[in-house]
Amino acid sequence: MNVSRLIPTVTLAGAVALGLTALTACSSSNAAGHKDDGKLNVVASFYPMQFLAEQIGGKHVSVTTLTKPGVEPHDLELTPRQIGGLADADYILYLKGIQPAVDDAVLQSGAKHTVDASKLTTLERHGTETGDGHEHADEHGHDHDHGDEAGADPHIWLDPVKYAEVAKGVGKSLEKADPGHAADYRTNTDALVGKIDALNTAYETGLKSTATRTFITTHSAFGYLAERYGLTQEGIAGVDPEAEPSPARIAEIHAIAKKNKVTTVFFETLASDRTAKTLARDTGLKTDVLDPLEGITDKSKGDDYIGVMRSNLAALQKALGAK
Template sequence: MNVRRLIPATAALGAVALGLTALTGCSGSDAADGSGGGELDVVASFYPMEFLAEEIGGTHVSVTTLTKPGVEPHDLELSPRQIGSLGDADYILYLKGIQPAVDDAIAQSGAKNTVDAAELTSLEAHGAEVDSPDHASSDEHEEHDGAGLDPHIWLDPVKYAEVAEGVGTSLAKADPAHAADYRANTDRLVEKLNTLNTAYETGLKSTTTRTFLTTHSAFGYLAERYGLTQEGIAGVDPEAEPSPARIKDLQHIAEENGATTVFFETLASDKTAKTLAKDTGLRTDVLDPLEGITDSSKGDDYLQVMESNLGALQKALGAK
């Protein structure tokens, strides 16, 4: 199966057009030295954007990320130096709705050459079942995820491939001298994401249960893609505190659906997950939302960690 075939032609073209609209005022003379003799200075907001920029840009880009390894990206606060770097960048790749501080800094920087990955695919609402005044006000929720839209698109290999296509097209526009290389690099990355998608489809096709519990409701797109049900302890905000009613609901859900594992992540506290697991007799394991790569990550890059996530899901769901 080819990931490209999973993307309706009109939707893909529309997404790319939106990305190119965002990349205003960028030409060969604006990018690097305009003749292909220098690297494009790229600023990425956090790891999933950094990975795309490096894989697609290759040797023609110099990528700086605003979010250092080990920093929880949702709560990132930018230094004055980082804010200043936005105005000097040749190209900025970010995902609106995941990091309010970054969104605000980009809007105030006046930077013209920006690409919002959220405009390169379609966003949906996930995690609404755990939203309540007990752990987040509606204003906080809107600030985080764009009025209820889930920004965690990179955890679905098909949606991530859509974004990769748009990034490749926009980089080619920003730096026409290396357009052929950007297109070739995009093709190679999309093929890798196609292989990953096939592995998930095959590996999760037959399981004992289709329900998994997680502290961070970041896996809505992944669950929808592969016919699973995500039950989040908290909402899309990993630091949100669940209500007692939600904890009680999860205990019933786990029992009724044969859930075996409560997943937590590497960049946020595992306290709630371990408490719930102890109360219900469930196991705990890591399901990495891939918001950053650290020494404790189960892999060196996006593809390796996604493969590790697949193995964790197969074990938890009783894959046959």
């Protein structure tokens, strides 16, 4: 048998199969860019983007998220099915700098409407503070942050003001992607921004007068929040919430806690509390949860973004000695 003569036939058969698959995928959407059920097929990278898409899209969107509840989003690895699904999405909402695998997949997806939330507000650099207003680097010489190639902090959703800016940008982009429902997207955006503005007011009022302005966290995700409300974030070991602090850093944190009357070490819901407990044991501090809101689980102190952010406010008020 001449094997070489079979190769074109197999290749052609494969091409036909791929073509039929493509036609099947195309048939699931109509000419207006909607699925057969009339809804816009939206893919969100992780929970903060999912919340925006669902709240603003409302009944006109069908939202799927690449990051399942309980999965730490920074280390997400996409399946071939998820990567392939991006090409069929009508609209993709992601945040560059949080999930490298998502950034690469979106870039290669060829999807018509892709929105990078980091472009809808202004990003800044935040590091682990030393207590005197200066950032310091870890033992490898890198700043304790993560984000895009410029080192910008991507945790914009933890600042209600910036999150509201992103919400407005998402609303406008959905209007362009699905102009037939633009009026509803505007109404939903206004309603959501109103809730986020009320959240901002609650933080301003609730943190206006406190016994200390410094808080310690295992995950350096709260730089924007700290800056917005005049607080100082002290990260134990940078962006890895499960990293073991060095003896030198423990001693430094102990000195900062004593100087600034800090009472609490915060850890998060999606990671081990081992680091926080280690530091608390060595420094005599309490532990509590400050949720970076990268995912909602049954352990979350709230059903959605607004609920968890209000729980975070209560935890900060208690730890900082709000008056």
